[in-house]
Amino acid sequence: MRPAILDPLFASVSSLPGVGPKVAEMIARVTSREDPEDCRVIDLVFHAPYSLVDRRNRPGIALAPQGTIVTIEGRVDRHQPPPRGTNQPYRVFLHDDTGELALTFFHAKGDWLMKSLPIDEQVMVSGKVDWFNGRASMIHPDFMVKASEAENMPLVEPVYPLTAGLSPKTLRKAVEGAVTRLPEMPEWADPHLTSRQSFPSVTEAFRQLHDPRDAADIDPQAPARRRLAYDEFLAGQVSLSLVRQKVRKVPGQPIRVKGELADKIVAALPFSLTPSQQAAVADITKDMAGEERMLRLLQGDVGAGKTMVALLSMAAAVEAGGQAVLMAPTEILSRQHFATISKLANAIGVTVEVLTGRTKGRERDQIIERIATGEAQIIIGTHALFQDAINYHNLMLAVVDEQHRFGVHQRLRLTAKGISPHMLVMTATPIPRTLVLAAFGDMDVSKLTEKPAGRKPIQTVTIPTERIGDIVGRLRSAIAEGKKAYWICPLVEESDVSELMSAEERHSVLAGELGAANVGLIHGRMSGPEKDAVMAAFKNGEIRLLVATTVVEVGVDVPDATIMVIEHAERFGLAQLHQLRGRVGRGSEASTCILLYKGPLSETGHARLSILRDSEDGFLIAEEDLKLRGEGELLGTRQSGTPGFRIASLEAHADLLEIARKDAANLLERDPDLTSERGEAMRTLLYLHRRDEAIRFLRAG
The missing domain is CATH 2.40.50.140 (Nucleic acid-binding proteins)
Incomplete structure (x- = not known):
């Protein structure tokens, strides 16, 4: 149960004076709550000002x-x-x-x-x-x-992030109302730490946050902000540790095999594994042979061969008489993994099935039946794989692709099915170490560092939008030579608010210039079969230029595509641009990535595009991206179960993350069920930060 002292903070935001349904909806938008019903007083307390007006x-x-x-x-x-x-x-x-x-x-x-x-x-x-x-x-x-x-x-007044229609005065009044509801909370931070860091109490820190007296109070290093950042890290680290403690309590099924199936796959490959692929497979098989469940994060740049590592790991589970699943974030990606993996697996007599939200009716029932009997040995799909209707015969390994679209919650759902498979999580977004700690504090990490043999470097150029005519000319001759290209746009359809060229509009312009038969369009609002048809036509060369939104960011594989044009490149994150660029340069031909930007660029804008132009090292790019943009952005959206911190910043407060991690580990070692006085206070912290998932674990015992 949530402690009663927090009740005033979890009242609906519309219980504040001056907040009717309309204002409540705008406050939900500005505090990143998808559902206005879910917006609480606490969301305003966490809504930090970013500057101040000094009258x-x-x-x-x-x-x-x-x-x-x-x-x-x-x-x-x-x-x-x-x-x-x-x-x-x-x-x-x-x-x-x-x-x-x-x-x-x-x-x-x-x-x-x-x-x-x-x-x-x-x-x-x-x-x-x-x-x-x-x-x-x-x-x-x-x-x-x-x-x-x-x-x-007022002579000094904080300035808050706003949204269309919400006036500063209305928001300020609502925030003031929210702050008056703050109770005196128990102290969960270590007393030595609070005195060493000159931290105010939590309640005092929130009051100071919303009542800055001068520019120093807005600085991320102000004591009140550091205090709240520490709390945010601590809540995150304690919940990750609780999850890990729980997941580890469930014994793993040791997988100890000779590796005969994996050897057959390697023997059939037209290339040899890179040293880091071999090392990753060794780490994984060693982990799976132990008594504890494996929880490992496999980071590999675009095209570094993660799928192959996953297949060899799954082969070990099958050899041990079990099943393995590979779960991907999108339909396109699942079907593509299926195409790659089933070829190799069928050759050595392993049965592979694919199951997505699109698999319907009789076909679906038959696949579910084969999963239940164990006839299906490797199952590939989207999160449809974890629905209640599906029962596994003997699931030993779950591989999750693109973890950042897939938070801790989904990992828990698997465990909740009474299944405790080993877990391998793969990501092509190279994640800086601090972020690995924050988002996946509960995982061991393997990295794939080399590019597969035969990959040519990709030439990256930045070009202002005014020269778009030249690009179209270059594409015309490239298409005439039989080459394939992508053209990426940021939005799906034109809106009055945005001057961005949308995918649909750009498609019609390019179709006019280059011939409608040559140009295809793919975006997130199309149905699955429509997307598949366009992708197939692009793969077969019926269309030569694919205009797309970022749906192609993850895992689309057309080896003979050699040109990537990204429009409004200044609007994308570096990690995302790097992902998109990785869709070309997958074959033996030299490839080009053209970053079209709309000038004038800010200094940061210049810095970002030049990092990308000068480097193909995803890990370096990710570190720079973190410096330039902060972590909420780096992992995509705030809502995806990742640490979209509200006050903490990995860049400004990295020292506190380390302290919070050690503190969480020490506390849980001494008090694993959080029943001591400090443990009880820690439960209040977890509820305050909406980490209820973690508390359910405690209750489940």
């Missing part, structure tokens, strides 16, 4: 720097309403001893402005000053008040 800055109109937020006191001279029927703004002019300022309002109501800013009244306004042709203007001041009422104006 103590009062330079006078003439001395106000461009683009800076200042507070001006002046006398209102005149109002200039726009001519009727035009889109021009409403302007109000005021002056102080140094000069004149135009306040500019779009779609404003004149009578309201007359009342708020009467002529000849001394007023105080606060906002960002812009200079045009030597004249100062302030568009939509943040704050306007008669000088006589100015004592009501």
Whole structure:
């Protein structure tokens, strides 16, 4: 049961004053809650300000720097309403001893402005000053008040991330309401640590977070922020340790075999395994032979041969008389793994089945039947593999591809089925060590470092969007020579909000330029069979250019595709660009990746694209990406069961992650069921951070 002292924080956000259904929906959006019903007061308490408005800055109109937020006191001279029927703004002019300022309002109501800013009244306004042709203007001041009422104006105010329609004032009021509900919580941090790090208490840290006095309080290294970051890491590490403790308690089935099946597969391969593939297979077979269940993360860059390591590991499970599953995040990827693996497995007499959400009716029932009798030895599919209807005959190994789409929760569902297979998790997103600790603190890691033999380096170039005509020209001649290319777009359909070229629009433009028969389109909103048909046509060479959204990011394998164009490359994460680039250069021909960007690029934008241009080392790229963008982004979305930290940042607080990991390990060693006084406090921390999954484990005992 959640401790009663947390109840006020888990009340619905709409229980706060001034928060109706509409505002609650916007707050859910800004705090990344997918379901407004699930948005609680605590979500606002964790919604940290990212900067602050300091109204103590009062330079006078003439001395106000461009683009800076200042507070001006002046006398209102005149109002200039726009001519009727035009889109021009409403302007109000005021002056102080140094000069004149135009306040500019779009779609404003004149009578309201007359009342708020009467002529000849001394007023105080606060906002960002812009200079045009030597004249100062302030568009939509943040704050306007008669000088006589100015004592009501807060001098320092936090600035929060917002969403369309949610005003700073409304959000600020809701946050203030949320903070008043904070109870005094028990102390779960180690007392030596709190004094050494000068940590405030949790409640005090939240109050300071939302009441910054100057820029130092917004800094990630401010004591209040460090305290909350530590708590966030600690909650994550304790839940990972509890999961691991539970998973390890379930004894593994030792797999001890001679490796005859694996040897047959290796003998049939047209290439030899790389040294790191051999080392990974050795690690895995050693782990599986032990009494404890294996939990291993296999990291390998795009094209480093993870599937082969998985197949050899699965062969060991089959040789021991068991079954193995390989679970992939998408339908396309499952079918592709099936195509690769069934060829090799059938040759040595191993039965492989594929089961996805699309497998229906009689076919589905027959496959489920073969899984239950043990006739199906290797089963490949999407998360359809873990539905309740499916019973395994003797599941010994589960391989999960692209872990970051697949959080701790799904790993638990497997265990909950009373099945305790060994677990191998594969990812092509090279994950920096700090992130491995945060997301997968419960795993041993193997890395595949070499590229398979015969892979040519990929030439990467960055080109501004203005030169898109040249690219189309190059594609025309490449297609005439029989080459294949991808063109990646960020969005599926044009929206007014975004000027990004959508996949559908780009497809029609390119089809016009290069001939409709040559150009195909694939995106996430198409049905499975539609996607398959397009992919098959691209593989067979019926279409030469595939316009796609990022659905091709993971695992699509067309070895003779040699050109990859990524439009609006500045909008993608580095790790994602690296993944996409890895879709070419898979055959023996030299390949090119063209990053089209819309200028002008920010400094970070430049830095990011040049890292990609200069390196093909996924691990290096991932480390840089982490420095430049932070971790929530690196692993894709916040909601995917990964640590999308709300206050902690791996970059700013890496030292605290190490401490939290050791602290969690020591605590659970002394108090595995969290029944001591500190253990009870730790349960409060887990509930506070919505780590209820982990607490269920304690209860299940």
